[in-house]
Amino acid sequence: MAEEAENLRELITPARFVLFDFDGPICRLFAGHSAEQIAGDQVRWLEERGLRGLLTKEEREQPDPHAVLRAVDRRHPGSDLVAELEERLTQQELRAVSSAWPTQYADPLIMTWHAMGSRLAITTNNSPKAVTRYLGTRGLSRCFQPHIYGRTQDLHLLKPHPHCLNRALNAMGAEPAAALMIGDAPTDYEAARVAGVGFLGYARNKRKERLLRAAGVEHVVGSLEPVLKVLRGQA
Template identity: 55%
Template sequence: MTPDTTWIEPEIASAEDLRKLIAPVRYVLWDLDGPMCRLFAGHPAPKVAHGLVTTVERAGQPELLTMKERLLKDPHAMLTGINRRHPNSDLLTELEEWLTRQELVAVPGAFPTPHADPLIRKWSALGVQFAVTTNNSARAAAAYVDTRRLADCFPYIIGRTRDLHLMKPHPHSLLQALDVMDANPSEALMVGDAPTDYAAARAADVRFLGYAGNRPKVVALRKAGAEPSCIVRSLKDVWDALTS
């Protein structure tokens, strides 16, 4: 970028956009890692990914991981990749349980997303029902909401199952949450931060609110098809829209 280059920030939702988006909402499906917290803030995901690679290699099956997956250092991408190539294997079951333990280790060091806790409490107090719909372990999600004293706000927690093909972008967790809440999809909203969240919300026919804490996140959601009118850089914008 030269000194004369103008950096154009991608468009995001206005206050009016957000008011229109949340006005009919009676049910909110929250992704965990991103909108609610940085789960691996104190136990970095690249470190976890390295441990997963080591576990695979010690099992004598290094070919289970592609070079791209190794370079991405994304534990979920690694699991889903192995699942595509070797579904229902005993090693895959062991790796999923290993990742669950890592997520539980990460919970005490997780960093709450700015404004998430007060927004959750305020929205819940207004009578809106919540569920967690996450690709992380339900055990880790339950442990996190308990540490933040938010358990009363989240009676429903839908996490990763052993059927890894049902992870988002598959809408399984969202559809399951809608079912247990007896929710009409037209009155539901998913809060997520990734293209996979957006794809799952579309497949479940629910509204989507994209939390994009930085410019690359905004760009990624826009490339996935999310409209600017449903993307925020800060949850304070949602708080302001809710309280106005």
């Protein structure tokens, strides 16, 4: 435990700018509003319009709505179809906010980092509208505003592309070496690696941890509590 705390301390202490992924490290956005169900709704919506052939069998069975959206964008980049599908996903995310589960220790961690003078940003593939609505329900808006960088209709710029991280770094005037990202997916890690930003993996279960480790993530925590303790000098 002491070694783990020391490793965390070495990773966290130099960070003056902290970039959070949203769905995972801050909350489970689809805790009461299944992402798999939303992906299925997207597929049915396409099928109702005679567009079943746009997706492969594997893509139609994909439980990730972002994956479905990306697949359509690869075939019709920048089209009205993609714009409509993206807006439908945004509305689903906005509805999901009311049943989202806060990640344990996320709120006090965010408020502690903010109180210590660190600059915080959100870099996510979710809609910035959903992020803004969620932060408002938790009293966390002041900790991040205006630095919320989420999905746009340029879907090729979603993570693992580092676009949203670079936007955050540029807006905050941050050197990548002074920044840390907290994310729960290999795409977060890849984006951070390309942007030159340190990375802390958050894995709420063993499956998430295996995926992060397989991607090469060195530092992974199963809870944000040890991160909070290091910040507060309790570990």
